[in-house]
Amino acid sequence: MKDELLKIEKLEVIYKTSEETVQAVNGIDIVLNKGETLGLVGETGAGKTTTALSIMRLLPERTGKVLSGNVTFEGENIFELSDEDMRMKIRGERIAMIFQDPMTALNPVMTVGDQISEAIYYHSEKTNAAGIAARVDKVLELVGISPSRKNEYPHQFSGGMKQRVVIAIALACEPVLLIADEPTTALDVTIQAQVLEMMGELRDRLGTAMIMITHDLGVVAQICDKVAVMYAGEIIESGNMEDIFVSKEHHPYTEGLFGAIPDLASEAKRLSPITGLMPDPSRLPQGCNFQERCSHCMEICTKKNPETYVNGTHKISCFLFKNKEDRGDGDEKK
Amino acid sequence: MKKNDKATPIVELKNFKKYYDVGGHRKLHAVDNINASIFAGTTLGVVGESGCGKTTLGRAMLKLIKPTSGEIIFEGVDISELTPKKMQPYRQSMQIIFQDPYSSLNPRKTIYESIASPLIVNKIFKNSKDVENRVHEMMKMVGLAERLVNSYPHELDGGRRQRVCIARALVLKPKFIVCDEPVSALDVSIQAQILNLLMDLQDEMGLTYMFITHDLSVVKHISDEILVMYLGQCVEKAPSSELFKNPLHPYTKALLSAIPIADISSRNRKIQVVRGELTSPIDPEKGCRFAPRCKYSQAGCLGKEIPLIEVEPNHYLACPYWEQAIDN
Amino acid sequence: MILQALKNNKNENKKNITDGRRKSMWKEIGKRMIKDKPSLISFIFIVALILVSIFANFLIDVDLVTAQNGAERIQSPSFAHWFGTDLYGRDIFARVVYGSRVSLSIGIITVLISTSIGGLLGAVAAYFGGLLDDIIMRVTDVVLAIPEQLLAMCVVAAMGATPTSVIAALSIAVIPTRTRLVRSTVLGIVDTEYVEAARASGMGNIGIIVKEIMPNTLGPIIVVSTQGIASIMLTASSLSYLGVGIQPPTPEWGAIIFEAREFLRLAPYMCILPGLVIVVTALAFNLMGDGLRDALDPRLKD
Numbered sequence: 001m002k003d004e005l006l007k008i009e010k011l012e013v014i015y016k017t018s019e020e021t022v023q024a025v026n027g028i029d030i031v032l033n034k035g036e037t038l039g040l041v042g043e044t045g046a047g048k049t050t051t052a053l054s055i056m057r058l059l060p061e062r063t064g065k066v067l068s069g070n071v072t073f074e075g076e077n078i079f080e081l082s083d084e085d086m087r088m089k090i091r092g093e094r095i096a097m098i099f100q101d102p103m104t105a106l107n108p109v110m111t112v113g114d115q116i117s118e119a120i121y122y123h124s125e126k127t128n129a130a131g132i133a134a135r136v137d138k139v140l141e142l143v144g145i146s147p148s149r150k151n152e153y154p155h156q157f158s159g160g161m162k163q164r165v166v167i168a169i170a171l172a173c174e175p176v177l178l179i180a181d182e183p184t185t186a187l188d189v190t191i192q193a194q195v196l197e198m199m200g201e202l203r204d205r206l207g208t209a210m211i212m213i214t215h216d217l218g219v220v221a222q223i224c225d226k227v228a229v230m231y232a233g234e235i236i237e238s239g240n241m242e243d244i245f246v247s248k249e250h251h252p253y254t255e256g257l258f259g260a261i262p263d264l265a266s267e268a269k270r271l272s273p274i275t276g277l278m279p280d281p282s283r284l285p286q287g288c289n290f291q292e293r294c295s296h297c298m299e300i301c302t303k304k305n306p307e308t309y310v311n312g313t314h315k316i317s318c319f320l321f322k323n324k325e326d327r328g329d330g331d332e333k334k
Numbered sequence: 335m336k337k338n339d340k341a342t343p344i345v346e347l348k349n350f351k352k353y354y355d356v357g358g359h360r361k362l363h364a365v366d367n368i369n370a371s372i373f374a375g376t377t378l379g380v381v382g383e384s385g386c387g388k389t390t391l392g393r394a395m396l397k398l399i400k401p402t403s404g405e406i407i408f409e410g411v412d413i414s415e416l417t418p419k420k421m422q423p424y425r426q427s428m429q430i431i432f433q434d435p436y437s438s439l440n441p442r443k444t445i446y447e448s449i450a451s452p453l454i455v456n457k458i459f460k461n462s463k464d465v466e467n468r469v470h471e472m473m474k475m476v477g478l479a480e481r482l483v484n485s486y487p488h489e490l491d492g493g494r495r496q497r498v499c500i501a502r503a504l505v506l507k508p509k510f511i512v513c514d515e516p517v518s519a520l521d522v523s524i525q526a527q528i529l530n531l532l533m534d535l536q537d538e539m540g541l542t543y544m545f546i547t548h549d550l551s552v553v554k555h556i557s558d559e560i561l562v563m564y565l566g567q568c569v570e571k572a573p574s575s576e577l578f579k580n581p582l583h584p585y586t587k588a589l590l591s592a593i594p595i596a597d598i599s600s601r602n603r604k605i606q607v608v609r610g611e612l613t614s615p616i617d618p619e620k621g622c623r624f625a626p627r628c629k630y631s632q633a634g635c636l637g638k639e640i641p642l643i644e645v646e647p648n649h650y651l652a653c654p655y656w657e658q659a660i661d662n
Numbered sequence: 663m664i665l666q667a668l669k670n671n672k673n674e675n676k677k678n679i680t681d682g683r684r685k686s687m688w689k690e691i692g693k694r695m696i697k698d699k700p701s702l703i704s705f706i707f708i709v710a711l712i713l714v715s716i717f718a719n720f721l722i723d724v725d726l727v728t729a730q731n732g733a734e735r736i737q738s739p740s741f742a743h744w745f746g747t748d749l750y751g752r753d754i755f756a757r758v759v760y761g762s763r764v765s766l767s768i769g770i771i772t773v774l775i776s777t778s779i780g781g782l783l784g785a786v787a788a789y790f791g792g793l794l795d796d797i798i799m800r801v802t803d804v805v806l807a808i809p810e811q812l813l814a815m816c817v818v819a820a821m822g823a824t825p826t827s828v829i830a831a832l833s834i835a836v837i838p839t840r841t842r843l844v845r846s847t848v849l850g851i852v853d854t855e856y857v858e859a860a861r862a863s864g865m866g867n868i869g870i871i872v873k874e875i876m877p878n879t880l881g882p883i884i885v886v887s888t889q890g891i892a893s894i895m896l897t898a899s900s901l902s903y904l905g906v907g908i909q910p911p912t913p914e915w916g917a918i919i920f921e922a923r924e925f926l927r928l929a930p931y932m933c934i935l936p937g938l939v940i941v942v943t944a945l946a947f948n949l950m951g952d953g954l955r956d957a958l959d960p961r962l963k964d
Contacts, residue, residue, distance in 0.1 A: 043522070044492070158612070159384065188384055188548050189549060189589060189593055193594070215521050215522055216522060217522075218595055218596045220596070221601060222601060258596060261526075262526075262552055262554055262555055264595070270533065271530055277491060277524075398862060430859065432855040434855060437856065440860075442877040442959075451860065451873075452864070455860075455863055455869060486960040502859065502863075
């Protein structure tokens with residue numbers, strides 16, 4: 001087995017306001033090894049970003065709360081670190097995060113070079129100016145921007161170039177884990193292809209592990225090693241690439257996700273989307289969270305939380321597969 | 335589909351141009367010489383990346399922006415020179431749905447008020463009961479529960495908001511709707527719901543769409559014909575199935591290959607990544623604007639206008655060297 | 663899919679539809695105002711204050727306000743004189759009550775005038791832009807460059823020292839600040855897509871300004887206006903002090919305090935008690951403004 005880098009166990013996160021309690025993440029487990037890329041897939045409100053913020057310990061202080069669970073990073077429990085250690089040793093230094101919108105992630109009144117050197121300055125012990133400048137040039141080259149542009153301001157860059165700068169800042173301290181929260185959603189398709197290609201190359205070259213948060217299975221297929229599909233704060237299916245993209249067995253939600261993607265090869269006029277909406281995370285139903293939208297919904301689904309069916313690396317939380325396992329054959333009624 | 339049966343298109347653009355003054359005598363060529371016609375009940379997909387002028391084109395079709403030159407012919411009448419007053423009756427037949435369902439609804443208005451507003455402005459009904467009935471009819475049509483009438487936009491999710499925008503656009507029973515990236519801000523599963531809804535509505539009400547997007551995969555299902563734009567110019571125009579089967583322009587090919595496919599067998603396929611600097615749209619040189627980034631570009635690509643020629647029946651292309659590009 | 667939606671909706675409760683929409687909106691706002699205790703108390707206080715000032719002559723003898731009484735000069739607060747008496751033996755409480763007529767009306771009327779004119783100018787400038795915007799904003803800049811009090815003094819000097827001219831003077835001084843505020847708020851709204859959607863549906867310019875844009879500028883306008891009432895009352899007072907405002911012996915809150923300033927050591931109550939009235943009134947207006955803004959904003963519902 002490869003070295004374990006990040007381990008999330010039974011993580012539960014809620015957002016609590018005076019009126020309601022939102023169950024954002026409900027007991028998820030994730031294991032990520034060094035150099036691996038995990039695709040975290042799900043729709044808006046599924047808890048993907050909350051998971052990422054929990055790893056970084058950046059949940060909104062007043063409302064967000066980790067109820068239970070552990071996040072172990074390089075053998076250390078993240079939740080037990082002091083704020084000081086978290087800020088100086090983990091955030092930015094060992095784990096970096098990039099956000100969806102490159103337009104607002106950069107400071108408009110600082111040059112690109114200054115923003116990168118700032119990131120290096122705060123995290124490196126030997127802060128000599130020449131060393132930082134050399135590092136800035138190196139990082140810019142890494143993301144495919146000519147170092148001669150380091151004295152320009154963000155508004156002088158196009159959207160795709162800005163996202164490259166954001167990635168450069170994230171990579172400035174050579175983190176071992178990069179969390180990318182929908183890094184290409186705001187970009188055009190051709191730019192998205194460029195940025196994805198670049199991220200793939202960088203990962204291969206630097207050996208950085210990545211968590212790629214996205215709602216686009218297409219993006220996952222291009223760049224990831226393993227996938228976790230999130231729905232209403234739970235991981236309902238996970239596995240490696242073959243499990244998700246080749247295997248025929250899927251959670252009904254994952255199947256729905258595939259059905260919703262416009263297929264370039266098919267001639268069909270209509271798409272087959274999942275009907276309905278995700279349940280309100282402040283009022284989750286009893287039993288399976290997907291029951292209302294599921295065409296295979298059975299009686300047991302409305303009563304008990306689904307059990308997890310494991311087949312090698314492939315895990316599916318759905319009673320459909322539980323039955324199959326018990327009976328040992330494929331006969332499936334309803 | 336059966337567009338050839340109809341004699342005249344419902345909307346037609348002729349030599350349509352929109353330039354913006356950017357100080358001095360310089361002009362930004364947002365839309366340059368676009369010709370298009372959309373037949374009743376069909377959809378024209380307009381595809382291009384941000385900054386290619388597709389949004390300007392959509393706005394100008396509805397005369398929300400004044401075109402620099404060219405004709406917009408709606409049901410046989412050139413509306414490009416009409417005064418706001420004379421434009422009024424046409425406004426009811428032409429509507430728009432925007433990309434961002436968050437900023438396209440007034441946060442201070444309830445769902446009911448937003449949908450009813452066009453009816454009240456155009457004084458369609460004298461009786462407020464009729465207005466109410468129409469609003470409820472619209473809400474049903476787009477799949478919004480009636481209990482949401484008193485909700486405010488912030489209480490709804492993106493998909494529902496987009497349904498409200500669709501209801502608002504349809505409430506005047508228009509014939510022609512410009513859909514400006516109506517699904518790009520939505521999740522994939524919701525995207526499919528909205529796309530299906532738009533297609534259902536088209537079948538039911540005989541609507542004509544101009545569907546603007548940056549994502550070719552989105553227009554595949556909904557469009558009858560697709561127009562690919564690059565920096566204000568039309569580079570390729572063809573029936574939807576033809577364009578996907580047989581893309582000819584290097585830019586169209588790059589766009590198609592850039593779409594991430596949810597299939598790992600496609601992982602190692604070669605993506606034609608577009609490199610090189612974007613041509614400035616301010617007073618651009620004559621000729622193909624994609625040339626500086628095109629790997630097949632030759633000396634002849636710049637310096638003279640590249641005409642849009644019909645290379646195959648109904649398949650128009652603005653690339654003089656396309657045959658060589660195929661050979662490569 | 664549509665058919666399915668139709669079926670689903672058939673059984674939806676019809677209650678909301680017949681409930682009447684508009685009524686419920688005002689009810690909603692009222693409900694939210696009542697929920698917010700500080701602003702409710704402020705609101706009651708302000709209504710009471712206005713009622714007292716209107717019916718002052720039924721509550722307190724006018725003679726107490728102006729008649730000089732040598733025997734009762736500079737007396738400390740007592741049951742007979744709640745706020746004590748001043749240098750001329752006049753009852754300070756009575757003067758404060760009558761003074762509220764002048765002070766409140768200057769404050770409220772000036773705010774109403776300056777906000778509506780300034781707001782309209784700002785909205786028009788931002789919405790139409792171009793030359794009109796340039797003209798309005800340059801005039802605004804010029805007026806803003808003149809110190810507020812100097813401007814007011816000039817106007818009063820030209821028009822004579824009456825309450826009307828004080829209101830006019832203060833309004834002119836305040837209008838530019840409101841113009842700027844509204845203009846910058848409207849600039850952020852003018853390009854939104856709901857404004858464009860309204861235009862696409864055939865709505866005219868006036869309709870768009872009134873129905874789509876103005877409701878979205880209410881928040882900042884209400885807050886700045888209610889805060890402005892207090893500061894305008896104080897500026898009016900300083901004008902009296904400079905001798906160009908409300909003339910003695912007409913009671914006015916600022917003037918009462920300025921008259922008392924020489925006795926700050928000897929009889930501090932003469933300043934402190936009327937001063938407290940001003941502070942409490944200003945606070946009440948501010949709190950009410952905050953509450954009103956929150957109540958009117960549907961995004962803050964519950």
